[in-house]
Amino acid sequence: MSTKYTIPSEWKSAVDGKCPRCRTGNMFRAPLLSFKSKKMYDTCPHCDLKFEKEPGYFYAAMYVSYAFVVAELVTACVGTYILTGNLESPWLYLSVAVAVSLILAPFNYRYSRVVLMYWMTPQFKFQERYFLKGK
Numbered sequence: 001m002s003t004k005y006t007i008p009s010e011w012k013s014a015v016d017g018k019c020p021r022c023r024t025g026n027m028f029r030a031p032l033l034s035f036k037s038k039k040m041y042d043t044c045p046h047c048d049l050k051f052e053k054e055p056g057y058f059y060a061a062m063y064v065s066y067a068f069v070v071a072e073l074v075t076a077c078v079g080t081y082i083l084t085g086n087l088e089s090p091w092l093y094l095s096v097a098v099a100v101s102l103i104l105a106p107f108n109y110r111y112s113r114v115v116l117m118y119w120m121t122p123q124f125k126f127q128e129r130y131f132l133k134g135k
């Protein structure tokens with residue numbers, strides 16, 4: 001058996017936004033820090049996995065995204081309090097919350113889908129034969 005290839009780890013593939021089944025094809029058309037980062041492929045360019053496995057599948061990503069946002073806002077507000085010690089102005093916290101939500105929106109959008117596909121969808125398990133396809 002040849003060992004000329006190494007299978008990328010689950011975490012690395014998830015962070016890179018690779019297809020959960022083959023860990024080779026990209027899920028998104030553009031890198032995270034790009035204005036086009038919202039665009040997702042319909043199917044994996046490498047193994048042809050249909051990402052939206054059923055209509056409305058990505059609605060579930062909203063719950064993941066919600067959990068992300070709550071965690072980020074709590075962190076941001078605690079951080080703001082630690083840095084400024086402010087307990088008077090609700091506007092400070094509101095501004096921080098809005099800024100954090102806007103800045104992290106592309107991140108939340110992308111990684112809520114990644115988490116959904118990697119860890120909440122058993123059908124999308126990694127399969128070595130798809131990874132090896134074309135290698």
Ligand SMILES: [Zn+2]
Nearest residue numbers: 019022044047
């Ligand atoms: Zn794939």
